[in-house]
Amino acid sequence: xxxxxxxxxxxxxxxxxxxxxxxxxxxxxxxxxxxxxxxxxxxxxxxxxxxxxxxxxxxxxxxxxxxxxxxxxxxxxxxxxxxxxxxxxxxxxxxxxxxxxxxxxxxxxxxxxxxxxxxxxxxxxxxxxxxxxxxxxxxxxxxxxxxxxxxxxxxxxxxxxxxxxxxxxxxxxxxxxxxxxxxxxxxxxxxxxxxxxxxxxxxxxxxxxxxxxxxxxxxxxxxxxxxxxxxxxxxxxxxxxxxxxxxxxxxxxxxxxxxxxxxxxxxxxxxxxxxxxxxxxxxxxxxxxxxxxxxxxxxxxxxxxxxxxxxxxxxxxxxxxxxxxxxxxxxxxxxxxxxxxxxxxxxxxxxxxxxxx
Amino acid sequence: xxxxxxxxxxxxxxxxxxxxxxxxxxxxxxxxxxxxxxxxxxxxxxxxxxxxxxxxxxxxxxxxxxxxxxxxxxxxxxxxxxxxxxxxxxxxxxxxxxxxxxxxxxxxxxxxxxxxxxxxxxxxxxxxxxxxxxxxxxxxxxxxxxxxxxxxxxxxxxxxxxxxxxxxxxxxxxxxxxxxxxxxxxxxxxxxxxxxxxxxxxxxxxxxxxxxxxxxxxxxxxxxxxxxxxxxxxxxxxxxxxxxxxxxxxxxxxxxxxxxxxxxxxxxxxxxxxxxxxxxxxxxxxxxxxxxxxxxxxxxxxxxxxxxxxxxxxxxxxxxxxxxxxxxxxxxxxxxxxxxxxxxxxxxxxxxxxxxxxxxxxxxxxxxxxxxxxx
Numbered sequence: 001x002x003x004x005x006x007x008x009x010x011x012x013x014x015x016x017x018x019x020x021x022x023x024x025x026x027x028x029x030x031x032x033x034x035x036x037x038x039x040x041x042x043x044x045x046x047x048x049x050x051x052x053x054x055x056x057x058x059x060x061x062x063x064x065x066x067x068x069x070x071x072x073x074x075x076x077x078x079x080x081x082x083x084x085x086x087x088x089x090x091x092x093x094x095x096x097x098x099x100x101x102x103x104x105x106x107x108x109x110x111x112x113x114x115x116x117x118x119x120x121x122x123x124x125x126x127x128x129x130x131x132x133x134x135x136x137x138x139x140x141x142x143x144x145x146x147x148x149x150x151x152x153x154x155x156x157x158x159x160x161x162x163x164x165x166x167x168x169x170x171x172x173x174x175x176x177x178x179x180x181x182x183x184x185x186x187x188x189x190x191x192x193x194x195x196x197x198x199x200x201x202x203x204x205x206x207x208x209x210x211x212x213x214x215x216x217x218x219x220x221x222x223x224x225x226x227x228x229x230x231x232x233x234x235x236x237x238x239x240x241x242x243x244x245x246x247x248x249x250x251x252x253x254x255x256x257x258x259x260x261x262x263x264x265x266x267x268x269x270x271x272x273x274x275x276x277x278x279x280x281x282x283x284x285x286x287x288x289x290x291x292x293x294x295x296x297x298x299x300x301x302x303x304x305x306x307x308x309x310x311x312x313x314x315x316x317x318x319x320x321x322x323x324x325x326x327x328x329x330x331x332x333x334x335x336x337x338x339x340x341x342x343x344x345x346x347x348x349x350x351x352x353x354x355x356x357x
Numbered sequence: 358x359x360x361x362x363x364x365x366x367x368x369x370x371x372x373x374x375x376x377x378x379x380x381x382x383x384x385x386x387x388x389x390x391x392x393x394x395x396x397x398x399x400x401x402x403x404x405x406x407x408x409x410x411x412x413x414x415x416x417x418x419x420x421x422x423x424x425x426x427x428x429x430x431x432x433x434x435x436x437x438x439x440x441x442x443x444x445x446x447x448x449x450x451x452x453x454x455x456x457x458x459x460x461x462x463x464x465x466x467x468x469x470x471x472x473x474x475x476x477x478x479x480x481x482x483x484x485x486x487x488x489x490x491x492x493x494x495x496x497x498x499x500x501x502x503x504x505x506x507x508x509x510x511x512x513x514x515x516x517x518x519x520x521x522x523x524x525x526x527x528x529x530x531x532x533x534x535x536x537x538x539x540x541x542x543x544x545x546x547x548x549x550x551x552x553x554x555x556x557x558x559x560x561x562x563x564x565x566x567x568x569x570x571x572x573x574x575x576x577x578x579x580x581x582x583x584x585x586x587x588x589x590x591x592x593x594x595x596x597x598x599x600x601x602x603x604x605x606x607x608x609x610x611x612x613x614x615x616x617x618x619x620x621x622x623x624x625x626x627x628x629x630x631x632x633x634x635x636x637x638x639x640x641x642x643x644x645x646x647x648x649x650x651x652x653x654x655x656x657x658x659x660x661x662x663x664x665x666x667x668x669x670x671x672x673x674x675x676x677x678x679x680x681x682x683x684x685x686x687x688x689x690x691x692x693x694x695x696x697x698x699x700x701x702x703x704x705x706x707x708x709x710x711x712x713x714x715x716x717x718x719x720x721x722x723x724x725x726x727x728x729x730x731x732x
Contacts, residue, residue: 068664115661115731
């Protein structure tokens with residue numbers, strides 16, 4: 001089999017490539033170049049840097065497989081970076097990695113897989129794919145602490161039938177052991193954390209790409225009393241506790257962000273609790289809507305699944321009702337539906353439903 | 358493997374390898390010294406200088422300034438002339454980045470630059486170049502032939518018109534791509550400054566030269582120990598320079614055969630391909646280097662094609678590559694008025710001194726087979 005391996009320069013995709021080769025497959029390594037600095041080059045700090053591409057290239061050379069960097073800067077900028085900035089300025093908290101997977105990464109990789117005459121796509125994601133009579137299933141990784149199934153919820157039957165995720169079958173410690181045993185230079189490389197186009201602080205990034213776009217406004221309490229001012233709604237995300245700039249005795253959280261009036265509402269932890277959320281752009285792994293509305297929902301990459309009921313709304317989108325009042329998720333993040341180990345689908349959180357509403 | 362990327366770099370000629378060998382072993386001297394070992398090295402680079410000066414018809418060996426390659430030579434020519442003369446730069450939109458970025462550099466220092474466009478075939482209009490010259494122009498830089506398309510530029514005409522209308526202006530030509538197949542001499546180009554690179558003609562990488570007409574002063578861009586009469590500091594790459602001179606002689610002596618055999622291979626490659634796939638060849642109507650075949654395969658993204666060709670054992674190129682290795686859009690095609698989407702469909706095959714007509718047939722068959730599946 002000819003495998004197209006998406007290599008990021010990290011240990012997971014390095015080992016994925018090595019395992020495919022070990023299994024006797026032909027391997028082609030690729031890195032998608034998605035973002036450039038002002039000089040037109042890949043960033044030198046953070047994730048997806050020149051150094052990362054160089055690591056991927058060196059690993060490919062060590063394995064003796066061809067390796068290419070493919071240019072997706074234009075697609076990435078228009079599908080991910082521009083909406084990212086727009087979403088923050090609209091008071092939302094976008095998840096650019098998921099948007100990238102949804103709109104750029106996988107379609108690019110599957111397109112290239114066909115064009116390069118490869119049979120299967122391989123990535124270093126921590127998640128598992130299983131075939132059952134009824135079709136393909138997407139499961140959490142063996143290593144729960146590294147599980148990335150949340151960011152893969154948009155994959156459907158056609159995608160799952162053409163992808164292999166060998167790393168999802170291993171614990172991270174095993175992955176590193178294998179890398180060390182094979183002498184891969186990425187064996188002890190730390191996991192990447194940052195968003196590939198934001199060096200450390202998304203606020204500084206926004207100021208560079210859309211300077212002066214932040215509109216100052218007021219910080220108010222749930223009763224409407226003004227507690228202070230802020231430099232722009234993009235500095236706040238629902239549930240945020242730090243950096244509110246208001247001194248009050250008990251812990252205060254951002255409970256709502258209202259871009260229309262440039263208001264940031266703060267309140268107690270109780271004020272943060274909501275009954276559910278509305279989710280749009282929903283896709284289902286199986287290709288058909290949920291048979292049973294009772295599922296678990298993850299509303300952030302690193303959050304515990306919440307028992308919920310997911311039902312179609314009359315107009316558009318899906319209604320997620322939490323079994324118990326839950327701290328409000330941030331609009332812009334993804335809500336991903338699980339049945340135990342299995343990913344059922346998901347979409348983007350549009351709005352929250354207040355308990356008293 | 359079929360190597361069709363000679364414009365990027367070409368295998369070393371045996372004459373160059375043989376000439377270099379002693380200088381990589383026991384003859385290791387630094388030419389800037391007083392002792393016997395140094396004298397040996399010094400003598401070698403001066404002999405090399407004389408051979409290269411003779412090959413390009415220079416009036417005096419000291420008109421040859423050894424550099425670290427073509428880029429180094431272009432920087433010295435453009436930046437050195439602009440700064441020395443406190444003047445402006447006229448160049449073209451299809452120049453190698455070594456020239457264009459040098460121009461941008463002096464622009465940041467406050468010099469004016471004027472970049473002249475090209476026609477749809479990638480050819481510079483001499484009148485436009487000369488028309489861009491002002492009383493404050495220090496240097497005009499126009500390449501002898503373009504590295505991507507192979508289209509030959511009317512440098513001699515530009516040189517003549519400049520001599521007639523603006524005799525004080527320095528004319529520079531980057532002859533890096535042209536040298537293997539065209540007679541690049543002071544007389545043929547009419548230039549006061551000529552850049553040549555060793556590794557494009559069968560010499561080693563990392564060495565080249567700038568011909569600087571006697572009496573022309575340039576502000577150096579590499580400062581240091583004053584080698585090359587202060588024009589290009591840095592310890593000499595002795596083995597490289599010796600290999601460069603051997604390659605210059607070998608390439609110059611081989612030009613007649615090169616034009617017929619390499620040109621024949623290129624022509625056969627194109628003739629066989631065009632019977633099988635939908636394609637356009639750049640510059641067919643104009644004078645172009647016999648080594649270059651710049652082709653647009655309709656509906657086939659060059660990035661994909663290059664990877665497929667690589668898989669089939671064929672080395673070709675497209676546009677320029679950045680640090681990460683990703684393909685960048687070509688400023689040359691942009692200057693020719695080619696749209697972004699069409700620009701992504703061009704591939705350059707470049708033939709070289711090792712190629713024969715039989716290789717071309719095999720290459721055409723393999724390329725056609727892959728293009729057919731992608732078209």
